[in-house]
Amino acid sequence: MPAAPRIAPSDLFSPADWAPFQSRPAWAGPLLVAHCWAVIILAVVAGVVWPLLIPICVMIVGTRQLGLAILMHEAAHGGLSRNARLNDFLGHWLCAVPVGASLTAYRPYHLKHHRFVQQPEDPDLMLSAPFPVSPASLRRKMIRDLTGQTFFKQRVLLPLAMRRQAGTTEAVADTHDYEAVVTGRSILPFLMFNLGLLILCTAAGVWWAFLVLWLLPMATWFPLVTRLRNIAEHACVEGSATDPFRAARTTRTGWLERAFIAPYWVNFHAEHHLFMHVPCWNLPRLHRAVRARPQGAEMEVADGYLTVLREASRGRTPAPTA
Template sequence: MPAVSVPTSPGADFHHFMEKSRLLEGENLTTAIPRALFTPRTSRGLLGFGVSLSLYAVSIAGIVLAPHWYLYPPLWVLAGLGGWGLHCIAHDCGHGSFSRSRRLNTYVGHIALLPLLYPYQSWRHVHNMHHAHTNNLELDTDWRPVPAQVYARMQWWERAVYSATRTWAFWGGSIRYWLVSGFRPGFFPKASTAREVRRSIAFTAPAGLLLVAGLFVLAGWQGFVVCFLVPWLAIHLWFSATTLMHHSASDLPFLTSEHWTRNAGRLLLTTDFVYPRFLNFLTHNIAVHTAHHVAPAVPFYNLPQAQAALRHAYPGVVREERLRPLSLWRILRDLHLYDARNGFYQTFSGAPVPPEGSGS
């Protein structure tokens, strides 16, 4: 908890947000979603898994067989999309919405995260921290902005990493996330969680080592770069961009624990982007994100119906914006540091960012 109340000089926009938050106190948000939508259909989940696995595998095979280097870039994009789709399947596994079988969820989750070399249990537990504390300035694990005063006291290399991953190297944000939590059982305080993480590492580390060593033996360092490293980076680009955009907007505050509430974190602090239909299919409705935060147990193929139910129950509250190239650009251009004065953002130059609406 901060020593003084933060923000120190909240304006009308912050007070308006807090009024919306207060109106949700005591609400059971999940009752707005029909119970039937919580029931997973394992066959449908496996179909999604198969689609993404096929897209990733065919793209990698295309890279191997491509007669010329100029075919690599589109295949890298497709491999990244296939790998991101696999991550989205692991996302359902981690929330138990892929299948009623915890064992099947664990098996599929481990396989789906192999292209990222991300131990499934490490990702699952750190991601659940994000769900428990969405847009909490002190406790969220995803894309939490650093207060300007803290940024000024960082070591030079910490500032360099932070500023890069909030701007030109945003794609490295999820790589940093992976480095911090992926292979460190000690990152998780509970002994039972650390044991699960160690078991995941015991699967992912040898499997990843065999994959990398095999690529070096069969195709040399060039094969490793074009068939694994660049697709791995492409998956992280999808990962970072999607996560950053969901929870960053000029009019979405990060809240200290003094002001944060669970219902605000679930319903008010996410921006959903309306994807083209084919992209929704290949990313398993990951962009339908407010309904997911309200009810993580809803399987990905039922999220559009759950979102419609929330829109009906809470008119004008669910934030949706059509996906445009500028959607990411304006975040990278302006939303850099937490402004402790008004509770929103400021740029690296210290200019406050007006909390203008980015979606409704």
């Protein structure tokens, strides 16, 4: 069972050069969680006060729901707080549960992904292996996301299947491991959180805001940007199974992409796979430092998510016939 190739920080940096990338101020992780929720609350309030802004607010909330999942990912690496109990509290109850996930289930799954990235044992391999696909196939996937079909599968069909097949492995046979392990096993806390949110909105006299400005983003924009993130991170990166500098892709972003697709530095994925314990807020600086070294020229860096989508939808070259 071969593990993914990797390098040590000392292969690129002196101890003095490496030290800043390990800094973890006690306030940074909690501040990111507070920022994410503040953006969500402000977008909901804006949609209630100015209904014409609802389409934009739906995209903003959906992107910050992805932000909560990203911060759960940060917690899986112990990055939200040096205090393990606080890190796990923030990552589970304030990040994972609201979007229907579980930090407890996600952490071992995700660390296995890091250990075996792009190897046959990688549980995320099926997210990247099918690409490139045809433009029509990619459109169908994105339509399923935007029309709520992906949400319905993950939040309704999968938990029902797991309940019927409790104690067996059949429930996860036809789905991605992440959906089964992280989403399917966390339905009760997810329902309780959302019931509380509905009660809160109803008490405030805006019950419809829960449906339009929380549930609708989760059923549409959140699955779409999650798919874009998954494609951008590992799909169509040549040499990803053998070269640690090409285990993942980094995608350059402007402020619009950071606001509506890729919050909290999630686009710096090549750097994250090189050194997974560097906190997310240090990834831009790490990107510049690695790219300044000769080895950094080998990294896969895309000029935006449209570039990634064009690469991922160029279709497969037909195999030569005898």
